[in-house]
Amino acid sequence: MNGMLPPILVFVVSNLLFGAVLAAFLLRWAGVGALGPVATAMLGFGLAPFTISWVLNIALLVLPGQSHAMAIGSVLVAFTALASAAGTGWQGLLSVMRSAMAASVHRSLWPYLFFSAAILFGTALMITYKPLVDHDILEYGTQGKRFLRDMAIRYERHHYDASTGFYYVGLHGFSFPLLFTWEGLLRGLMNDQGDAWVRMQTPWTAWLTVSFIWAWVRRWDQWLAVWVAGAFTLTLGFLYLNTIYHVDPVRLFLFSASMALFIAVLRQPEPRILLLWGVVLGAHALTHSLGMILSPFMVLCFLISAQGTSAQRLRWSLVVVGPFLLAGGFHYVLDMTVGTGWLLKDITWF
């Protein structure tokens, strides 16, 4: 159990504590009208690892070669600022937790409780018996360790590490490799190393994805949420989503959240929700190229279909583009101009 203590501590800080900070922040500043209180809080918990990787990405890009302490300090400063800005959102978060506990006695939530217990059991099996063995995540892990060694992010034609011969073929944003960097930084403080925390992200985010969808659909009909979650979680794809270490659950979570926010802004285009939608689209992009490909189309569909005059719709769409670029689109702008060329070069299908 001692060996598991460091990654569990990293989980408590990075997913639970930082997640609570973002949940409280969103409950205060985004409100609950767009997604409902539980789904809004879930979004906060899901955005925490992305926010860590975003701060690291900017820090290692702007100040390459900095110390480990400075990188950790940057993340702590960012979350401290968010926690202070959350203000009354903390009470909102407590209230969400209380109401979720009270609602769990309803029969329509029993399958959810069973599902949560199954995920917990599966996670214990996975973390104990499955080391980091799947292909893509090993590439992310190797690149993340390289970031940790160099403490720098460079946009270059070829991500080739001359000292080992490793070539990072990934074309996506650096969000996922940077999670390995973060685990390395925090576990380094405990004179420890490993990847159990990153491995935990797979089942944790898969659970968050289902919880988010469940909470979101319950707003329409509490039983409909059960059927949707049942038809989703009983597929073989979902089983693999949990048992193959990959970026996919994170990608799926962020896409599902961006889809829910897309519908929210189509119904009621509030500026703060438009900003949040832009951030989530950017987060999806920084995680995976598919986010960068799908996001402009989602904004285009908003531009075509939203209510209001053409000028209004155009203005609202532009409101989304800023946070989208800042949160994740910047990676692809840099990668296409001074980096690998992204999709403008041949893609290798492994």
Place this chain on the structure above:
Amino acid sequence: MTQRRTLLPWLLVPIGSMALSLVYFLLLMPVKAAPGELALFERGIGSPLLKVLNGYLGPFFGLRYLGNTACWALPGLMVLAMRWRQLEPWLRGTVLFLGLAVLIIGGAGGFNYRYALTLLPALLVLVFLLLERGMAGAGVPFSGRTVVHVLLVLATLANSWLSIELSQRMALEDPVDRARMEDDRPFYTKFDTGPKNLEQWFTSAGVERHDRVLVNNLPVYFYLTDRPGLYYWCGADQYFGPKGEEPIFRTRTDDAVVSYLADSLGTRYIFSDRNLSRYDPRFERFLESHCTLIAADDKGHTLHALKGTFGR
């Protein structure tokens, strides 16, 4: 009696899901790769029909991984598109985006279930919402609607069982996977498919710390060791070096490949696994004819040395 009559047509939805699953798994999906078509077979697009079903329409019909409910989103989206003018703006935007997303994901890589999975939650919400509204509009009572929904979820479960059964049949036809299938150790002990003590494995095989190894698409080498390597993928004959990708085999004879690897790239060792090596029959033959197997583990990892390159 009237209530039963209103329910019956809706029962065709879960029945249709099951019928589709049976046709898909028992008739359409092959269990063995055609010679030289391993990559297409693995992706489930080994025939023109499967290329459409699992590829271009993968987000709807990738039954192997996505279940048999999302397929109903295709007629659902078509019905909504036909009623375009009557739709509220938010539903128009949603239908438009989902249609575009299916085209993008299906066109670019629908065969990869992980990409198709992206849309699954949204498509399932659409299917269940349309069904619920449709049945409520037709006067089906709550209990009847629940029966249809539960049957759809159970059909998903049955579909997953058929999918696992297909995987087992495929594994039994596969010389590499068969041994793993027939191994009766508990399932959770099979999660670890990686090499054991990689560093020690290389050392005991006589590979020095400074020896450079050609690594066939096994990033675990770079993740777990600090040894120098050359990243290569035989499936596309791509070596990834400081100047990007270049072929090793395509432009050379086997003897020239040996010289190139030893003299230009400075390597005498090839680290691969049996599953990956067979993605290129020429690479696999090269390992047999021009290399010597110096180590192999029970998970299929192999370490070869180039013949005639030692003592140069």
